[in-house]
Amino acid sequence: MVLSLKGLEAGYGAKTVISGVSFTLEPGQILAFLGHNGAGKTTTLKAIIGMLRPSRGEVLFDGHRIDRLSVADRVALGLRLLPEGRGIFPDLSVAENIDVVAARNVTAGAMFGIPDVYKLFPVLEERRTTRAGSMSGGQQQMLALSLAILGTPRCLMLDEPSIGLAPNLVERMFQQVREVCKSHAMTAVLVEQNVAAAMKIADRVIIMNNGQIVFDGGPDEARASNFWHYF
């Protein structure tokens, strides 16, 4: 197992948003983490990455508890987050974006170095000197994905990566995520509103409602069941 949550409870101030959230992910597994707005998906991601301290429960990474570690320490272990709509440094050039993140995260023998992300997204190499914030939404998301995987990612959490992208781009990007996961045994947690696209690449589906898990199973099982009932 890579990532494991046990009875996680978290919220803001006195307000509990998620409770009793438990699941375990294996290497290379792709999880479609679904639910309507406010169901608690982003809160769960925040608790996993360390931006929110859980009030109860445990977060385990490779079998070790990480819920007391700082965000930076969790990222160093290989836990990564591609945040919703703000995954790049808009005022820096593409190359500068990649250079600063690589300088702090790529060590000898890392899974993804600078040449690897350029190989994965050749368009970024062509646009090296372009100000990142002035690129198209699709290119910005490619850069965001590159920044999220530089170094040795073991579990990548993507928070609504398809927002603002054309449908064909979404499909292409998701396929790329799947290829990267499968070739590098990297686990992915995909939070998405675009349910159809997410289900296409997922090995497992978890649906949240009102801060709790209401469905956990394979994508076929999800399709066969009264799927929309859970939202």
Next chain:
Amino acid sequence: MLALQLLCNGIVTGCALGVVAVSFSFVYATTKIFHVAHAGVYTLGGYVAWSMLGHGFPTAVAVLTAIAAATALGALIQGLLYARLERRKATHLVVLIASLGTLAVIQNILAAVYTADILRFNLPWGAEVFRVAGNVRLTMTQLLTVVVSLVAYGGVMWFSNGTILGKQIRAVASNPFLAEITRLQPRRVHIYVMAIASALVCLPGILVPMDFGLQPYNGITPLLTATIAMIAGGVGSITGAFVLAIVITELQNMSLLFIPGEWSIGVTFFIFVIFMLFRPTGLFAAAR
């Protein structure tokens, strides 16, 4: 002739204030803190240099000690005050008031130790006069101010765009949230920024009083001009802050030809209002 002399003096003061503006802008763009206490760091640098020179230390030692003291003060303000306030999720207003308080404390300590009287640097080499063109004269201190300021500006440009730490600082300024989750250590970067900006502001903090003398409350007017230069130049633009500081100082100086000197602050704000009406994001905002 008077016009030419005013023009040259404007360039000298403008360059010095340009460094104040660049350093202030550096802090604001990265930390979003309206670091008013920067005026106190500016003043402290001058006093430390004055004390060291008074005790017979060589100029280089005095300047380096002053820079070290300013750097340490800046890092302490960030580490002991701003960082703690940020951890407690203080609003911008609370941080601004804390900064104003810090400025008042620094000024009061300086006044208590050195009195509020004007202190003059006694540097024979600094008063050496050069004829620049015709009857326009500049002192050694003034020439040094221009050279040091230009080197400081060039140094910041190079540091910001050419070094990995400089890029890291710009990244933290550009997206603090992403900086946190990509391990760019925004909190540590903020301390670096404050230390660097404090070292920078120490340069005009020493050079300007060499011309005009030292007083505990000297830092306010330079900071005011620097703030306006930063906003009119476009927040985040180093060149914008530097160039606008020179432009504003020039306009202030040249206005002396037509109106009495006590109106020069009014002129500064008039320029500011005009800028904000026609270019609210700042002159160099697009060139970032």
